[in-house]
Amino acid sequence: MTIRERIQQxxxxxxxxxxxxxxxxxxxxxxxxxxxSYLYYxxxxxxxxxxxxxxxxxxxxxxxxxxxxxxxxLFLKGSVHQRVVVLVFALxxxxxxxxxxxxxxxxxxNGREIVWNDYLLNGIIDSAVWIAILGVAxxxxxxxxxHIALASVLLLVVQGGGxxxxxxxxxxxxxxxxYTIGYDxxxxxxxxxxxNVIILVxxxxxxxxxxxxxxxxxxxxxxxxxxxxxxxxxxxxxxTYASVTFILTGEYYDNSIPIQDxxxxxxxxxxxxxxxxxxxxxxxxxxxxxxxxxxxDEIASNVGTQQHSRVDxxxxxxxxxxxxYRLTMFRYVPHFLKSEFYxxxxxxxxxxxxxxxxxxxxxSLISSTVAxxxxxxxxxxxxxxxxxxxxxxxxxxxxxxxxxxxxxxEQSKAALNIAGELITQLKRQxxxxxxxxxxxxxxxxxAGRIGLNTGSLDESAGNEIQTVGEGVIASGLPLxxxxxxxxDGDMAISDAPVTLGDVPHTIASVLMLSDVPSGPSxxxxxxxxxxxxKFYHYNWSQWLDGEYHTYLPPMSEYSVSxxxxxxxxxxPTFRIYKPKEVVISLPTYEYDSVxxxxxxxxxxxxxxxxxxxPEEGFTWTSGPLAVLAVRTKNTDxxxxxxxxxxxxxxxxxxxxxxxxxxVNRQYVGEWVFEQSGFQxxxxxxxxxxLEEEIQYVAFxxxxxxxxxxxxxxEDKRSLAIAVHSMRICS
Numbered sequence: 001m002t003i004r005e006r007i008q009q010x011x012x013x014x015x016x017x018x019x020x021x022x023x024x025x026x027x028x029x030x031x032x033x034x035x036x037s038y039l040y041y042x043x044x045x046x047x048x049x050x051x052x053x054x055x056x057x058x059x060x061x062x063x064x065x066x067x068x069x070x071x072x073x074l075f076l077k078g079s080v081h082q083r084v085v086v087l088v089f090a091l092x093x094x095x096x097x098x099x100x101x102x103x104x105x106x107x108x109x110n111g112r113e114i115v116w117n118d119y120l121l122n123g124i125i126d127s128a129v130w131i132a133i134l135g136v137a138x139x140x141x142x143x144x145x146x147h148i149a150l151a152s153v154l155l156l157v158v159q160g161g162g163x164x165x166x167x168x169x170x171x172x173x174x175x176x177x178x179y180t181i182g183y184d185x186x187x188x189x190x191x192x193x194x195x196n197v198i199i200l201v202x203x204x205x206x207x208x209x210x211x212x213x214x215x216x217x218x219x220x221x222x223x224x225x226x227x228x229x230x231x232x233x234x235x236x237x238x239x240t241y242a243s244v245t246f247i248l249t250g251e252y253y254d255n256s257i258p259i260q261d262x263x264x265x266x267x268x269x270x271x272x273x274x275x276x277x278x279x280x281x282x283x284x285x286x287x288x289x290x291x292x293x294x295x296x297d298e299i300a301s302n303v304g305t306q307q308h309s310r311v312d313x314x315x316x317x318x319x320x321x322x323x324x325y326r327l328t329m330f331r332y333v334p335h336f337l338k339s340e341f342y343x344x345x346x347x348x349x350x351x352x353x354x355x356x357x358x359x360x361x362x363x364s365l366i367s368s369t370v371a372x373x374x375x376x377x378x379x380x381x382x383x384x385x386x387x388x389x390x391x392x393x394x395x396x397x398x399x400x401x402x403x404x405x406x407x408x409x410e411q412s413k414a415a416l417n418i419a420g421e422l423i424t425q426l427k428r429q430x431x432x433x434x435x436x437x438x439x440x441x442x443x444x445x446x447a448g449r450i451g452l453n454t455g456s457l458d459e460s461a462g463n464e465i466q467t468v469g470e471g472v473i474a475s476g477l478p479l480x481x482x483x484x485x486x487x488d489g490d491m492a493i494s495d496a497p498v499t500l501g502d503v504p505h506t507i508a509s510v511l512m513l514s515d516v517p518s519g520p521s522x523x524x525x526x527x528x529x530x531x532x533x534k535f536y537h538y539n540w541s542q543w544l545d546g547e548y549h550t551y552l553p554p555m556s557e558y559s560v561s562x563x564x565x566x567x568x569x570x571x572p573t574f575r576i577y578k579p580k581e582v583v584i585s586l587p588t589y590e591y592d593s594v595x596x597x598x599x600x601x602x603x604x605x606x607x608x609x610x611x612x613x614p615e616e617g618f619t620w621t622s623g624p625l626a627v628l629a630v631r632t633k634n635t636d637x638x639x640x641x642x643x644x645x646x647x648x649x650x651x652x653x654x655x656x657x658x659x660x661x662x663v664n665r666q667y668v669g670e671w672v673f674e675q676s677g678f679q680x681x682x683x684x685x686x687x688x689x690l691e692e693e694i695q696y697v698a699f700x701x702x703x704x705x706x707x708x709x710x711x712x713x714e715d716k717r718s719l720a721i722a723v724h725s726m727r728i729c730s
């Protein structure tokens with residue numbers, strides 16, 4: 001039979017059309033339209049594209065794929081045709097089930113290493129469902145074939161309704177997406193012959209990592225000619241979103257209004273880009289993401305409402321669609337295939353043949369730096385820097401680095417080498433002396449990802465209790481290197497108590513401008529200066545999970561008096577800045593009441609340093625010290641503390657777990673857990689060790705160990721005791 005005859009036969013067999021077309025379009029629309037559209041609207045504030053620019057890509061791809069799949073299926077005959085059509089339907093059904101029902105929590109897709117073996121049970125469930133449905137489709141195809149058209153249409157209606165609901169409840173497209181940023185190499189690295197103000201942000205570069213690097217390799221000290229390393233610097237927030245406005249305006253966000261409204265108001269009222277532009281400077285801003293700052297024409301010379309060329313715009317949209325397709329596949333395939341689609345979207349870290357975005361920046365810096373601008377210039381550059389995942393070695397070559405402190409340090413060297421090349425180019429152009437340069441990071445590393453090394457400091461902190469977790473402290477320790485005009489010589493080190501929010505006033509005062517942002521200058525502090533600084537910590541995963549859209553998650557306030565690296569300098573104020581309200585997070589404890597730990601418990605309001613995340617029915621201690629803060633009523637009698645807890649014995653590999661109890665820095669006793677399982681332990685807290693209002697209960701855990709170190713699992717937490725409940729009696 002010729003192809004022409006076969007086509008004629010197909011057109012004269014209308015009973016095949018309904019099931020074939022319906023199943024084909026179910027599969028194509030599920031993967032190429034509904035899937036990426038659903039992900040877009042559930043992550044609308046994170047995706048740097050407008051849906052109106054992407055939707056036509058989804059429509060065209062899904063329609064073309066549906067037509068091709070329909071034609072290929074129609075050419076088949078008999079039982080083979082029926083089996084293929086039913087299998088196509090089954091795949092469409094399975095992708096939808098996987099993407100909306102069998103959805104496993106893999107955490108934030110931020111490039112961190114996922115321990116796939118920890119999800120073995122999920123993989124078994126996925127595999128069983130896929131094998132069962134595909135098996136039924138293959139062997140029972142004739143029975144199901146006549147129902148395929150109706151079932152496909154119903155499932156498409158369900159997906160359409162679900163997408164409509166998401167669109168209805170999604171926040172509006174943020175204003176920053178309607179602006180564009182000009183990344184023209186000819187002007188990106190065009191500097192002034194007369195005067196330059198330069199801020200280079202190396203994202204997530206933790207200050208103590210820099211100390212390690214310069215202690216080990218002198219070349220990094222030597223490249224920083226004329227700079228001062230402000231070792232005691234502090235950030236204001238643990239992530240980029242709120243930090244950039246803090247750097248460029250000096251203003252803290254307090255969650256009282258939507259964050260995009262705050263960013264716009266802060267930039268239009270008292271930002272250093274606005275002030276410099278009003279004073280005749282060419283102001284060029286090159287942020288890591290557009291959402292971080294206000295991109296109006298009033299603020300900078302290279303941002304605003306002008307459009308890219310049509311070619312560039314089309315390329316951007318195609319690229320955005322491809323990344324959403326890959327995210328869709330990660331969500332819609334069974335567990336054992338997800339690793340093939342795992343990546344960190346929308347950040348250009350050099351997948352496939354593409355260069356890492358920082359390498360692109362470096363290459364352009366070398367080839368395009370000129371000093372030809374007649375106007376004085378302000379340049380703000382924000383590069384990936386030391387942000388995970390760690391994939392760039394010191395030689396600026398892509399490499400799968402360890403996702404730990406060693407990997408962070410290696411990628412930090414890459415960031416420093418880029419900063420060093422900026423210094424080299426400025427010197428080559430003869431404009432180094434007439435440039436003031438800030439090489440900073442926007443924050444440290446959040447979530448305790450790489451730890452904290454305070455070995456270079458004198459840690460004589462007295463008898464203080466560590467009340468703040470290492471992860472919180474590390475996130476507030478940004479790199480800060482500053483070179484004033486006409487400064488040269490060996491790099492100096494200062495322990496002056498400065499913050500990133502001091503940058504705007506520093507610039508304005510050095511330039512002797514009439515409009516000076518509020519706040520002090522970095523240069524007004526000495527190592528002996530006393531200063532109480534604030535830091536606002538929040539759980540970024542809550543924002544990424546969609547719990548908070550237009551505000552940040554609840555922010556815990558910390559007061560820092562002393563060196564920012566030392567845990568003894570950090571104190572919680574117990575003020576929580578929730579959207580549109582401030583609350584005191586530490587309620588008065590009712591004697592004799594039982595406080596439950598774990599997911600459904602209320603113990604988190606008392607937990608300070610040294611606790612892991614809540615689990616079903618308990619919470620593990622994490623590390624060698626766990627601390628509780630309890631606000632109590634005045635009492636004239638001793639108190640008794642009772643906990644119900646279970647030790648981590650590593651499957652009987654460990655003989656015991658000791659728990660040394662101190663209250664307000666005073667030793668009150670010790671518990672020894674020698675048997676697995678939950679058990680009660682009680683200890684007396686003498687009246688004389690009690691403070692007037694807040695009692696700090698510290699548990700020292702000398703036998704804490706990680707399952708990873710014991711070779712029992714991939715879990716790297718240092719575990720000692722799983723606490724189920726606590727009771728204090730008077």
